[in-house]
Amino acid sequence: MCIRDRISTSFLTSGTSSDVRGRHAIYDLEWYRFFSTFGMRQALYPEWGLGGGPILALLSPASETPESSLSCMAQFAMDDVPEGSHLWGMEDGRVVYEECMEWMNAVCSQEAPVLIMGTSFAWVHLLEEMQSNAHQFCLPEGSRVMETGGFKGRSREVAPEELHRWMSECLGINEGQIINEYGMTELMSQLYSHPQHADGRLQPPPWVRVLAIEPGSGSPQASGEMGVLALVDLANLTSTVVLKTLDLGWVNSDGSVQLRGRASSVSPRGCSLPMEESLPRLPGLGQVHPGIEAAETWLNGWEEKPGFPAHWTVEDWVGALQDILAHLNEAFTHGSQFQKVWASLASVSYTHLR
Numbered sequence: 450m451c452i453r454d455r456i457s458t459s460f461l462t463s464g465t466s467s468d469v470r471g472r473h474a475i476y477d478l479e480w481y482r483f484f485s486t487f488g489m490r491q492a493l494y495p496e497w498g499l500g501g502g503p504i505l506a507l508l509s510p511a512s513e514t515p516e517s518s519l520s521c522m523a524q525f526a527m528d529d530v531p532e533g534s535h536l537w538g539m540e541d542g543r544v545v546y547e548e549c550m551e552w553m554n555a556v557c558s559q560e561a562p563v564l565i566m567g568t569s570f571a572w573v574h575l576l577e578e579m580q581s582n583a584h585q586f587c588l589p590e591g592s593r594v595m596e597t598g599g600f601k602g603r604s605r606e607v608a609p610e611e612l613h614r615w616m617s618e619c620l621g622i623n624e625g626q627i628i629n630e631y632g633m634t635e636l637m638s639q640l641y642s643h644p645q646h647a648d649g650r651l652q653p654p655p656w657v658r659v660l661a662i663e664p665g666s667g668s669p670q671a672s673g674e675m676g677v678l679a680l681v682d683l684a685n686l687t688s689t690v691v692l693k694t695l696d697l698g699w700v701n702s703d704g705s706v707q708l709r710g711r712a713s714s715v716s717p718r719g720c721s722l723p724m725e726e727s728l729p730r731l732p733g734l735g736q737v738h739p740g741i742e743a744a745e746t747w748l749n750g751w752e753e754k755p756g757f758p759a760h761w762t763v764e765d766w767v768g769a770l771q772d773i774l775a776h777l778n779e780a781f782t783h784g785s786q787f788q789k790v791w792a793s794l795a796s797v798s799y800t801h802l803r
Contacts, residue, residue: 460518462634484684492641507538507567544574562591568598587621597630637684650705656683672702
């Protein structure tokens with residue numbers, strides 16, 4: 450049986466880019482956990498180690514919104530820190546303000562760093578309430594906050610720079626502790642900003658490559674030139690590897706990405722491009738290669754792997770990725786990002802992935 454015929458769950462898009470909610474079928478949540486927690490551990494709580502701290506998610510609980518990939522990610526983060534005093538900060542689509550204030554009062558009286566994560570829209574609601582009630586806090590040293598998404602289809606829009614200043618004033622943190630996450634329901638992987646880069650550039654994980662495409666011709670832009678962003682996510686092997694977005698930006702020489710707003714004349718964000726249609730148009734990917742078919746064959750044979758998937762360890766997952774990428778390596782012979790994928794994943798340690 451094909452791996453795509455054995456789906457454990459599905460995530461739905463917000464539906465703000467079109468009238469139809471997109472659907473991303475996930476073969477196994479442990480696959481999604483593996484990739485999403487890799488990025489979160491590096492960007493959101495790198496210094497926590499095994500101890501961790503409390504997490505406030507300005508989201509509805511994952512148990513109530515199983516179709517939300519972001520709520521699922523927040524649950525993974527909470528699972529990563531089982532001893533933390535965590536709180537889901539939304540109920541029925543609204544911020545539970547009093548509970549959030551009680552949580553902040555409690556964590557600010559302690560020394561453990563905390564993580565607050567949420568959509569930009571939820572952050573605006575929380576900060577407006579804090580401002581109207583003259584509530585300010587000073588989060589413990591080492592704390593970080595994450596904002597993601599924009600205001601697609603919403604009535605109130607706040608520029609990212611203004612939102613970050615607002616967060617800094619209300620939470621008593623410097624803007625370097627504010628992390629922007631870039632992801633979408635259709636992707637298994639996420640990109641994050643990093644405190645060391647003041648320009649807000651987003652860093653993809655080693656198995657993701659981002660391209661800026663010239664809308665008219667469909668040709669890739671050179672480094673630093675504006676285009677519509679397309680993402681190649683090798684973790685999406687059980688769905689679609691190449692996705693074209695509505696987002697404008699450019700790719701730096703180191704593979705990081707600068708976002709510069711949304712386009713209005715291209716296909717909706719997350720519009721999945723069939724691999725066979727997209728790969729020949731992207732630089733360095735060449736024509737569809739037999740290595741891709743070999744990877745498909747490998748994936749379809751996973752059911753025969755001992756203990757898959759419930760009892761696989763992190764090392765099993767890393768080994769699986771290495772096997773898949775070994776098949777794909779010949780297909781991605783040009784471009785520094787893909788040339789580094791094999792070495793990058795091979796060097797990932799159990800300490801980094803826990």
